[in-house]
Amino acid sequence: MQRTRIKICGLTRVEDVQAAVALGADAIGFVFYPNSPRYVTPEQAAALIAAVPPFVTCTGLFVNATPEQVAAVVKVAPVSLVQLHGDESIAESAAIAAACGRQFLRVFRVKPDTAPADLLEYEQLCRAASPLFTSLLLDTYVDAYGGAGKGFDWSLVPKELAPRVVLSGGLSVHNATDAVVSVRPYAVDISSGVEAAKGIKDARKIADFIAAVRAGDDQLDRATLKEHPHESLA
């Protein structure tokens, strides 16, 4: 049975954390990039993380921070995964993860001229560089680094890579079902598409987004049953 993991990113209020968790988010993201409108201090994030039950993953998002800066944040805000969303090289990303003792998501910001083979090669390099590497997170290249609500051409994602990637960039209730069915990613990550205003999440939009992802999962399950009628979906 297909179950695409769902991360909701850029939370700043405890009521938004509680809503996301209650509605079924698998992961919650906190933005430690000071230029972001969704920035939270490590102390604010620690208070938000205290509202998260076990088995929901808390992620810390960084842009071009040093290993020392990331380690200092993680000491105060106990995230279990770091999302490296800037121009850090693969070696720098591995060093950051080692310094803070956390697994990491390496972000690849896709441009119109990105080739599918670039993504495959980049993922292999990440995997070879560090045992703390978990997944490639694919976002759209924008000057502001992220959280911009801008999508990229999903046909650039190689079929063999898709089951291991986190897909993000411009996702919303309007395209989530299509994203799941056409890309088949391991997970999806959303920020601006479930907001009422920057940094303020909208519980209705989160609920609708999650329902749209599950509708995609259901479509994939039905297709699998049609192709392999004797296969169990359990």
Ligand SMILES: O=C(O)c1ccccc1N[C@@H]1O[C@H](COP(=O)(O)O)[C@@H](O)[C@H]1O
């Ligand atoms: O959310 C932010 O403010 C942010 C700032 C800097 C880098 C990344 C940021 N968010 C991430 O951007 C992608 C796409 O977001 P959106 O759904 O298109 O708004 C997502 O991975 C966020 O985690």
